[in-house]
Amino acid sequence: MSEMSKIVRTISNSLFPFIMIYGLYVIMHGHLTPGGGFQGGAVVASGCALMLVAYSSGWVFKKVKESDLSVLESIGAIGFISLAFLGIGVTFFYNFLVGSNLLFGEIPPAGPNTGNLNTAGLLPLMNLSVGLKVIAGLFAIVAVMAFVASRGMRKK
Amino acid sequence: MKNARNLIAATALAICAVFLIFSSIMMHPFGKPSDSSMDDYIISNAQNETGANNAVTSVVFDYRGFDTLAEATVLFTAVAGVIMLFRREKHE
Numbered sequence A: 001m002s003e004m005s006k007i008v009r010t011i012s013n014s015l016f017p018f019i020m021i022y023g024l025y026v027i028m029h030g031h032l033t034p035g036g037g038f039q040g041g042a043v044v045a046s047g048c049a050l051m052l053v054a055y056s057s058g059w060v061f062k063k064v065k066e067s068d069l070s071v072l073e074s075i076g077a078i079g080f081i082s083l084a085f086l087g088i089g090v091t092f093f094y095n096f097l098v099g100s101n102l103l104f105g106e107i108p109p110a111g112p113n114t115g116n117l118n119t120a121g122l123l124p125l126m127n128l129s130v131g132l133k134v135i136a137g138l139f140a141i142v143a144v145m146a147f148v149a150s151r152g153m154r155k156k
Numbered sequence B: 001m002k003n004a005r006n007l008i009a010a011t012a013l014a015i016c017a018v019f020l021i022f023s024s025i026m027m028h029p030f031g032k033p034s035d036s037s038m039d040d041y042i043i044s045n046a047q048n049e050t051g052a053n054n055a056v057t058s059v060v061f062d063y064r065g066f067d068t069l070a071e072a073t074v075l076f077t078a079v080a081g082v083i084m085l086f087r088r089e090k091h092e
Helices: A006-028 A037-054 A057-063 A066-086 A122-155 B002-025 B037-050 B055-063 B065-085
Strands: none
Touching: A006 A037, A006 A122, A037 A057, A037 A122, A057 A122, A066 A122, A066 B065, A122 B055, A122 B065, B037 B055, B055 B065
16 A cells, blocks of 8 residues: 555644644543543544554564564553552552652542642552553554555455 | 244243333333442441542552553454454465
């Protein structure tokens, strides 16, 4: 598949950063607003799929290699499991950061959402690792499928 | 042979229909779960225990972290399967 017309490429160039920022916002605010690692990761991966549609899969694979995506996904998975193992002193998946003075340690007062990002202990970190995993995983699936499809078309 | 197959299919369909009809008759009314002690506990304690304003995230990543771990494993398996299926072959 070759790249699409100049109009499509220009529009996707200007849309791409906004989609990225929105997806990363959904990941980062997973413990405050609806959404989380899975949903935000899906948003970011669809932004990357937009680039895949507008440009060709060969162009995308010049920028990002498939092995890099696999490494990113494995980093997300290992980060998630090791975050769960960090609380093994009490139980697996123990949220030890809540109530401490470390990162994300505050407990918001009961009631309406104060919008304080520095809360919820391990949850934002887990959202980040799951988000990394979903971004890399979904984008790897779409990119590999598009690459193989374009290769098959060229052969005919 | 074909008649026996049709008979088996009709019996299975009838059993499924009976179960579905019975469960839809015996379903509890909407918005009134039969046992809500777990829901009440999470609604009243999730914010203090996990510090997250979003109770759904506190359930998904804290109370039921194992479920999320398995979900992530499912995604990992899917990606590994797709990449293995569409892998570039050496002799091409």
